Amino acid sequence: MKKRLITLCSTFIFCVGVQAQEFTPKQLEQVKQVRENALNSDLSWQLLESITTEVGPRLPGTENDKKAVAWAVEQFEALGFDKVWTEPATFPHWRRYHESARIITPSEQPIHLTALGNSVSTPEQGITGEVVLFETLDELIAAPQDSLKNKIAFINYRMNRHVDGNGYGPAVRARNNGAVEAAKKGAIAYMMRSVSTTEHRFAHTGGSHYQPGVNKVPATAISNPDADQLERLISSGHSVSVNINVQSEDLGEGTSYNVIGEVTGSEFPNQYVLIGGHLDSWDLGTGALDDGAGVALTMAAAKHIKAVAQPKRSIRVVLFAAEELGLWGAKAYFERHAKSLGNIVAAAESDFGAGLIYGFESNVTANALPIVRAIAKQLAPLNIEYIRANAAHGGPDLIPLRERLNAPIFALHQDGTDYFDYHHTANDTLDKVDPIKLKQNTAAYAVFAMMAANSKNKITNK
Structure with a gap:
């Protein structure tokens, strides 16, 4: 039976x-x-x-x-x-010290911004340039060579909300590779709309990467309301310039530890x-x-x-x-x-x-x-x-x-x-x-x- x-x-x-x-x-x-x-x-x-x-x-x-x-x-x-023990792990040691941004023209306004992980610094006085808006990373990739010379690339991709977070993958592409693609087109800095599903005025950080042989430019993210503000200004025909000030440091190889507890x-x-x-x-x-x-x-x-x-x-x-x-x-x-x-x-x-x-x-x-x-x-x-x-x-x-x-x-x-x-x-x-x-x-x-x-x-x- x-x-x-x-x-x-x-x-x-x-x-x-x-x-x-x-x-x-x-x-x-x-x-x-x-x-x-x-x-x-x-x-x-x-x-x-x-x-x-x-x-x-x-x-x-x-x-x-x-x-x-x-x-x-x-x-x-x-x-x-x-049992309790630790095991070492090495990593690229990066530290942020200061970050700020503001719209310079057509009128001065603060921007809530954060440096993406691994971002290089700007000069001490910051870096100022005209903002060029792109809806997606692919649009930035398709931009003509040298079209962003002395300008700041800005990707305004909007992440969708879902119970399983399925909008993260498409949105995070711009965080991972945006600074590299911007530099390839001659940009002096990179901004992106935060990988975020909210309208609060917090900027979302996260890891970013550089590519050997490509100029390293500051990589940043701005809050969603600030991204909307830039979009409105640019869409209405204004020439928008922004000052970005990021102070960070590459401290070489660091060591931390996995901590393990066993039953x-x-x-x-x-x-x-x-x-x-x-x-x-x-x-x-x-x-x-x-x-x-x-x-x-x-x-x-x-x-x-x-x-x-x-x-x-x-x-x-x-x-x-x-x-x-x-x-x-x-x-x-x-x-x-x-x-x-x-x-x-x-x-x-x-x-x-x-x-x-x-x-x-x-x-x-x-x-x-x-x-x-x-x-x-x-x-x-x-x-x-x-x-x-x-x-x-x-x-x-x-x-x-x-x-x-x-x-x-x-x-x-x-x-x-x-x-x-x-x-x-x-x-x-x-x-x-x-x-x-x-x-x-x-x-x-x-x-x-x-x-x-x-x-x-x-x-x-x-």
């Missing part, structure tokens, strides 16, 4: 027969206990409050970055993780579930949404698991260094552990704020789907839907893992409808996080990590 039950239910999401194969009733009861404990605990909020208040912004290479590493080690140890498995300690976020943040806000929340909730999730039962496989919480400047901690981690990446049985990163998790998706072999469906059933009480696409990409720090190994990656999809209202701004602060939503996130990661670590059969990659 039991074999018949398994045969009949094998195509259904919540098959009791399949669950019985992978997880014992005792294990499922422990999962329920962990889920309820996480929903009723303030631990993730306490950790988030601590790092954003006691440390604050955590730009790689700064004193606060060092304090964040020490904070993470101390917290892992205080929470009773079985060691009782049966298969070398196999592990990898969860985590990135420890660093931009210097404008306090990095509450990006990515203090991910740091706090994954640390708390592992603690809640350990408090109920030691998992069969290890659970490793990795707090990656220098993500904002180019995934440098992630690159270092996966390079360092290249020969043992097959020990990762499941990986998921929280790096999209703290909105409610609404969907659960995997990227695994077909024979691992029964485990995924069993996990999905235990996530359902948290109002999380099982997404059957089986094409999860995971967070940005998992990109080097995907490139090296088509690993068993999972995504716990968060509602990011308003995430890019605050992303990379001075407005990314603790008050933007809802403690109740943070608890739901914590519970979801705890359920996922515990079950992935305890399944009878090892989860395998596609």
Whole structure:
């Protein structure tokens, strides 16, 4: 009869027969206990409050970055993780000192501007030029050679709002490469509309890049209302000149540290579930949404698991260094552990704020789907839907893992409808996080990590 039950239910999401194969009733009861404990605990909020208040912004290479590493080690140890250690990661060390801008003609007006990461400085008095507006990066690329000589290129691309943040990719192209393309056309500086979905008057920073052999020009972003102001002036026929003053510095190679806390498995300690976020943040806000929340909730999730039962496989919480400047901690981690990446049985990163998790998706072999469906059933009480696409990409720090190994990656999809209202701004602060939503996130990661670590059969990659 039991074999018949398994045969009949094998195509259904919540098959009791399949669950019985992978997880014992005792294990499922422990999962329920962990889920309820996480929903009723303030631990993730306490950790988030601590790092954003006691440390604050955590730009790689700064004193606060060092304090964040020490904070993470101390917290892992205080929470009773079985192993705690650090691993170095090098990165291009960049620092901002001053940034300002103003319209000079047709009338003097302030502009809320920020330097993009890695931007070079202007002269001390700033740099002034006529603004040339482009709607997209492609339009700038198509501009005639030398058409921007002694001018400032301005891309006014508007990012769309969506629950999964799908407007970010198209918008961020201009942030990554705009300064290079502007310089190729002879521009003396580059401005862009912030990669943002809001109308508040905060400028959004973010990483930018230069290209060998191409002149380096200051790379900046302005707030959306200021972008609208420039657009109105230029569209009405005015010749608009702007002064930009950015003072920054390339400090060469810097070193920070991935901080790792492990709950060691009782049966298969070398196999592990990898969860985590990135420890660093931009210097404008306090990095509450990006990515203090991910740091706090994954640390708390592992603690809640350990408090109920030691998992069969290890659970490793990795707090990656220098993500904002180019995934440098992630690159270092996966390079360092290249020969043992097959020990990762499941990986998921929280790096999209703290909105409610609404969907659960995997990227695994077909024979691992029964485990995924069993996990999905235990996530359902948290109002999380099982997404059957089986094409999860995971967070940005998992990109080097995907490139090296088509690993068993999972995504716990968060509602990011308003995430890019605050992303990379001075407005990314603790008050933007809802403690109740943070608890739901914590519970979801705890359920996922515990079950992935305890399944009878090892989860395998596609």
